[in-house]
Amino acid sequence: MCPQGPIIRLSMKDYQEINEKIRSGKAVVLTAEEVSAMAGTKSPRQVAEEVDVVTTGTFGPMCSSGMFLNVGHTDPPIRMEDITLNGVPVHAGVAAVDMYIGATANHPSNPSYGGAHIIEELIAGKDIELVAKGKGTDCYPLHEVRTHINKNTVNEMIMFNPRNAYQNYPVAVNTTGRTNYTYMGTLLPRLGNATFSTSGELSPLLNDPELRTIGVGTRIFLGGTTGYVSWNGTQFKTDVPRTDEMVPKVNAATIAVIGDARNMSPDFIRAAYFEKYGVSIFIGIGIPIPVLDEEMAARLMIRNEQIITRIVDYGSVNKPVLGEVNYRDLFSGEIEIEGKKVRTASMSSLLKAREIAQILKDQISAGSFTLTEPVQAFPSNTSLHSLQIR
Amino acid sequence: MVLRFPAYRIEEPITYNLIRDYNIIVNILNADISHGKEGSLLVEMKGEKQDMDMALTYLEKHEIQINPVRKTILFNESPCVHCGSCTAVCFTGALEMSRKERSLIFKPEKCIACELCIKACPLGLFELNFGIH
Numbered sequence: 001m002c003p004q005g006p007i008i009r010l011s012m013k014d015y016q017e018i019n020e021k022i023r024s025g026k027a028v029v030l031t032a033e034e035v036s037a038m039a040g041t042k043s044p045r046q047v048a049e050e051v052d053v054v055t056t057g058t059f060g061p062m063c064s065s066g067m068f069l070n071v072g073h074t075d076p077p078i079r080m081e082d083i084t085l086n087g088v089p090v091h092a093g094v095a096a097v098d099m100y101i102g103a104t105a106n107h108p109s110n111p112s113y114g115g116a117h118i119i120e121e122l123i124a125g126k127d128i129e130l131v132a133k134g135k136g137t138d139c140y141p142l143h144e145v146r147t148h149i150n151k152n153t154v155n156e157m158i159m160f161n162p163r164n165a166y167q168n169y170p171v172a173v174n175t176t177g178r179t180n181y182t183y184m185g186t187l188l189p190r191l192g193n194a195t196f197s198t199s200g201e202l203s204p205l206l207n208d209p210e211l212r213t214i215g216v217g218t219r220i221f222l223g224g225t226t227g228y229v230s231w232n233g234t235q236f237k238t239d240v241p242r243t244d245e246m247v248p249k250v251n252a253a254t255i256a257v258i259g260d261a262r263n264m265s266p267d268f269i270r271a272a273y274f275e276k277y278g279v280s281i282f283i284g285i286g287i288p289i290p291v292l293d294e295e296m297a298a299r300l301m302i303r304n305e306q307i308i309t310r311i312v313d314y315g316s317v318n319k320p321v322l323g324e325v326n327y328r329d330l331f332s333g334e335i336e337i338e339g340k341k342v343r344t345a346s347m348s349s350l351l352k353a354r355e356i357a358q359i360l361k362d363q364i365s366a367g368s369f370t371l372t373e374p375v376q377a378f379p380s381n382t383s384l385h386s387l388q389i390r
Numbered sequence: 391m392v393l394r395f396p397a398y399r400i401e402e403p404i405t406y407n408l409i410r411d412y413n414i415i416v417n418i419l420n421a422d423i424s425h426g427k428e429g430s431l432l433v434e435m436k437g438e439k440q441d442m443d444m445a446l447t448y449l450e451k452h453e454i455q456i457n458p459v460r461k462t463i464l465f466n467e468s469p470c471v472h473c474g475s476c477t478a479v480c481f482t483g484a485l486e487m488s489r490k491e492r493s494l495i496f497k498p499e500k501c502i503a504c505e506l507c508i509k510a511c512p513l514g515l516f517e518l519n520f521g522i523h
Binding site: 349 | 472
């Protein structure tokens, strides 16, 4: 598949030029919603000439998230092989005192508490009980340690999320006769409601559908501080149906992100529990997109009614697709499915997404946040494997 | 309803009497009773109208206050991230997203305390309250 839009690319600006404008306080920065609102009155060429940077934002549950932690060595030292934090199992198996807190790890006897809560509490500066066991070796003789840690006692707390900011996501409904409790929320029986998760025209990866400016090394807003795109996210795919504006109609690209969790804020990293599903985590991400040329401007001017997603029956086996819908209709509060009016609700917060896009806009306008050109582009022709049971 | 016992009535097997003598189905939801102190019992009571009337007369005679209760939903608003998950299950319009700001608006006067929002909120910000009226 060749990602070719209808508008010819005429290079107008480069990163260096835009960054010079940012540093001198002359850059024109708008949020993606502000640029989308210009679609009726200005052409992409005019927008490309007048606007330098467009900021995006999203704040939604992103299960594939977590934090690396190095808690420091005890004296005598221990090779931590079995670790819990406030009773929640965390991943050992990365040297002696490194560990990974998976956001969706559950407390064994309290299903509504888990890794996400540990991450949020560490960021908030709270004390967390660490219990670690090891078999004892010549170089790590200690068998067990029981103590408390917090953000000031540990060496590093590095958020590393393998899959965030999905480029589009299906609408979830339930056609069965019983309530379904899912990571897309409570799905009431017989098409009782429809849930979706996006910030639509403000969403980072929907504003750069061909990933021209987002790649390895892109500097972003992550959880209240500066972070980076570290790789393409897991389950990244590009071979998907797209609209005329090249926007995927289904879940497609994802990003892996990294950042210093010590500087993050519970305002933008928030633990969540979905009934009978388990623990997840709200992550706040904002990505600035340079308006390099007319085509980039056209992509950034996309409006909610031009972004399409699929309606998927989460209640039925194989999750059948029941139709397509655009985000203007989803945000309206009601859509029609199979002739029935169905109430819609979002799982992600547009209010917080707007706050993030605005913060990023203010930082760039003030000259304190400059743009990075990706050091490596994401893969351009990828598909997904499913797991064969053999 | 909430039954309030004066301290000197604590020793009496009130619930037992309601069931045995008046054929009332008593479902105890919450109890706070200790010797020498005033006690309270949150109960659901079901029975034939005639039995119920006699049971209520019995309670009044024994100086047990009867307070009807109303379930209400308490919303801890300040940590809310305004995702809108709760609006997916609220059919009375008590929980709605404002169209422009996309912030959550809770209108308690429209709430019928169906309790669906308690499970639907990923941050656990709703709780059931037995208000005494």
